[in-house]
Amino acid sequence: MIRTIQTLIIALACIAFTLVLGASIWAIASDPGQGNLPQLLSENMGRSGVEHPVTAVLLNFRSYDTLLEIGVLVIAGIAGISMSKTTSLEDPDLRTSDPLLYALQRWFIPLMLVLAGYLLWAGADRPGGAFQAGAVLAATGVLMRLGGIPMDFLRPGLLLRVGLVLGFSVFLLVAVVSVIGGDAFLAYPPGMTKPLILVIESVLTLSIAMVLLALFVSAPVNDAEDPEEGDPS
Amino acid sequence: MTDWLLDGLLVSALLATAASALLSRDLFRAVVVFIAFGLLMAVAWVRLQAPDIALAEAAIGAGLTGVLLLDAVSHLGNKRQQASRREGDKP
């Protein structure tokens, strides 16, 4: 009985919250607004080095946000890996005996890798870019993991650490170098914007895929009653 | 007119799948409906003229999140053991 009353009160509170949110959206929508961001953006597209506005915003005009975002991803990856208690990263139970999955893997994994590379390249002048390519690359890794293909770069070691921090450190390096050169933080030297954006996007793709894959693999696979790795019992 | 019909249907489908994902009795069904919610969101992003977000939502929201949550559901399930049961097992 008490629980039903509690549910009702919470439901009323959420309905009130939704109505207030909707009313404020309506009020903001009727207001014409001061700045005109799309126009400002299209005027400055020539200085950004790429033709697609979303990529230009992500990698040039608001590159500081992207830098912090990849930093957050690295922190999440480190936190996830530190909790990992899997007994083995290549569990033989996971190796598939299903011929359909095996056949699909042989076809899909190369196709997905090519797709990820295309998405990364296409981000310059059409929808695409580092984030989408990183997501497809992580999905490829998950498909490999589900099929039990051993992935040595996910063992705790040098390769894992390098892959995780590569994106963030290259990005930070570019930012700091421009400070040393006398310019503002994260100001690309004009004339080198296109190659710099390409390099940063490539390492970002790799790092994003690595972080997502490490987070997937580190979810523990043992049950509540099994002893942990390293327990004396 | 058909634009409004499409948008209205998409919005109601979004709200219906969201409510159904939260209120399903079976956790596995909730996650599957959540994957469907992700795919509908990808279509909504296309309608909002944001193809980059549609690509990312299709890959991440429907693909990666779905696999992650299904893997978690298969290990956690709907079990709700209380702490007292575990304490009874320990010597």
Place this chain on the structure above:
Amino acid sequence: MTSSLLYAMAGAALCGIGLFGLLRLSHLLRKLLAFNIMGSGVFLIMVALPQHQSGPDPVPQALVLTGIVVAIAATALAVVLIRRYYHLSGMTSLEGEAGSREGGPL
């Protein structure tokens, strides 16, 4: 009233639905689903509202793109934490929240 405003209102409704689920559901994975739904609602508002005022706006689209990737990383970390919690305590809900009587969601 363009169609973008309809999507912004749908985003507000999704926020409300997600908030209700986050507060009321007791299983930790359901709370995670509700949190993700609330996040999708916020992203819808962020993209649809400027679109209603001045057409397709790339700046909030870029921010939402970043937001989606951060949300999946946070969800994956949350799943790791939930599974560790289940491993250590055997429970799938927090201590103060009792489950419902017949095993339903609420």
